[in-house]
Amino acid sequence: MLFELKDLTRIYGDRTVLDIPGLILEKGIIYAMLGPNGSGKTSLLEILALLVPPTTGQIRYENKWVNFSGNHLTLLRREIVMVRQDPVLFTATVYKNLEFGLKIRGVSRKERDPVICECLDLVKMQDFADAGAHTLSGGETQRIAIAQALVCSPRVIFFDEPTSSVDAESQIDIENIIRGINEQKEISIIFTTHDLMQASRLSRRVISLQEGRIVPQRFQNLFNGRITTDGDGSRSCLVYDKIGFLVKTEKRGGVKLSIDPRKIVILPDDVPGAHKNIFDGRLIQMTYEHDEVRAIVDIGVPLNILMSKEKVTDGHLCVGDNVKISCPSEANEVL
Amino acid sequence: MGFFIDSFLSAIMLLWSFNPDVYFIIYVSLKVSLSSTLIASLLGVPAGFMISFNSFRGKRAVVTVMNSLMALPTVVVGLLVYSFISRKGLLGILDLLYTQTAMVIGQVILIFPIVVSLTIAATSRVDERYRKTAMTLGAGPLQTALVVFRETRFGIIAGVIAAFGRVISEIGISMMLGGNAKGYTRTMTTAMALEYDKGEFVLGVALGMVLLFISLAVNIFFNHIQGKGRV
Known part of the structure; x- marks a missing residue:
């Protein structure tokens, strides 16, 4: 076990940005932390990187409870490095920036x-050793920040949105670097992203954060909606004031709706009849990830659907097809 | 106008003649001012860091007081220190009055708030990310402070130079605590005041030129290192 969190909160003023009753992170694997802006990803990383103490609660690192007021914090931090979303380099040459951690x-x-040379090589910046750090572009700065973390040969590296400010080509490079250091150097990695695709491409496990809370990973189709009661007494959750999903709930008014991507079924287009939980849509994207296929169907809102490869083959599904999907009330959960 | 040009030319002649009295005055001025600037910096820069990076009750009050003390009149410091070190004062037994040490003490009190305030101003503006980056790369509290110092050094050096400018040109403390004793505590400013009283201007103009030259030299030096530091 790498980290264990217990009853952890972080409160700024009267705003609770993190509220995590419990979380365990294992050693040696890549975690993705998924969530929209303001969901508390960076705050959680800063606490895990031991840079900021939690308001309440405790953290266990490598089977020892961390004492945030102690002097040994610097020694612990030397095993954990965080690469910021918007990294800054010290006013010096690239080489000196990398030398800092070693010095x-x-x-x-x-x-x-x-x-230093090995790490510069790894991020493909070997020709920049003598360049002034402040003359670099955003993508180059990002790479140097990664190299800066690598030279420290830590046991854990946190990447805060490592590819949010780089172009597509650099994004692939950076993803490969992350994968490489995890495999070759056995460094545990946690990165944050709001790109679902990147999370499933790169990580073994995904932690979903929503308004400072950890929500189960199945909550991928998350919408703001409003509960309405239909003529026959059944309840629907109206999303974007136009699409009603059948729900079983006692709640009223504005709610958050989550739809389990594994419980949505794609039906053949020629299924007759209309039903409340059947929607017309168009298959706009399919990707293969971890023995499953993720399909995105646009029914007025984009819905993520996860299914087996066989289902795709059997159903002769093709991107661009018009499809019908069934979204039963068991799939729809009001939060 | 002719009178001014005469004084100006005579002043240059005086400096050119390497008159030992004149150069001793310059030496005392520089020695006292550099000593007080050095001591005030060694105390004030760390103090500014401590105030800047720690949150404690009354921090704003401390900052406000430091900012107000930047306008401390030299004669007030002179009086205050005098009351302590004069024969009847608490520290009278140390026999410090009318010594260079007394001048240094007074000048340190004068510029300590300047160094502290300008250090706080420079360090509180620095990007929080530098501190966190240093920490996450494994730096301890002292090494982190050194990183922040490096990133803010131009602001801090500017503060130290402002402090030096204040003491090299002040007269109240030098006069009240040094006493303008020839060959001992006579500085450029006290000498100029005396010459003015006597109605002699040549030495005054000469020393005035030296003062201006020193501030020019300090600023050229500062610009030079600032240019070198831009990487």
Whole structure:
């Protein structure tokens, strides 16, 4: 076990940005932390990186409870490095920026050079050693920040939205770097993203954050809606004031609706009749991830659907098809 | 106008002649001012850091007081220190009055708030990310402070230079605590005041030129290192 969190909260003023009753993170794997802006991803990373103490609650790192007022915090931090979403480099050359982590760890001058060169190589920035850090572009700065973390050879690296400010080509590079350091150096990695695709492409496990709380990962189709009662007494949750999903709830007014992507079924287009929980839509995207296929069907709102590969083959599904989907009330959960 | 040009030319001649009395005055001025600037910086820069990076009750009050003390009149400091070190004062036994040490003490009190305030101003503006980046890369509290110092060094050096400018040109403390004793505590400013009283202007103009030259030299030096530091 790498981290264990217990009853952790972080409160700014009167706003609770994090509220996590319990969470366990395992060693050696890549986690993705998924959530919209303001869901508390960065706050959680900063606490896990031991940069900011939680307001209440405790953290266990490597089987030891962390004491945030203690002096040993610096030693613990040397095993955990966080790469910021908007990294800053020190006013010095790239080489000196990379040297910093080694210098404060007391690595001798002779031993520093090969490590720095190796890490620069890894992020494809070997020609920039003598460049002034402040002359670099955003993408280059991001790479150097990653190299800066790597030279420290930590046990854990946190990446806060590592690809949010880089172009598509650099994005692939950075994803490969992350995958590479996890596999070759066995560094545990947690990265945040709001890109569902990236999360499932890169990580073994996904942690979903929503308004500071950890929500089960199945909550991928998340909408703001309003509960209405139909003529026959059944209840619907109206999303964007136009699409009603059947729900079983006692709640009224504005709610959050989550639809389990594994419980939505794609039906053949020629299924006759209309029913409240059957929608017409168009299949706009399909991707393969971890033995499953993720399909996105536009029914007025985009819906994520997860199904087996066989279902796709059997149903002769093709991107661009008009399809009908069934969204039974068991799939729809009001939060 | 002719009178001014005469004084100006004579002043240049005086400086050119390397008159030892004149150069001793310059030496005392620089020695006292540099000492007080050094001491005030060694105390004030860390104090500014401590105030800037710690949150405690009354922090705003401390900052406000420091800012107000930047306008401390030299004669008030002179009086205050005098009351302590004069024969009848609490520290009278140390026999400090009319010594260079007394001048340094007074000047340190004068510019300590300047160094503290300008350090707070420089460090509180620095991007929080520098601190967090240093910390996450494994830096301890002191190493983190050094990183922030490096990133804010131009602001801090500017504060130290402002403090030096204040003491090299002040006269109240030098006069009241130094006493303008020839060959001992006579500085450029006290000498100029005395010459003015005597109605002699040549030495005054010469020393005035030296003062201006020093501030020019300090600023050229500062610009030079600032230019070098831009990477």
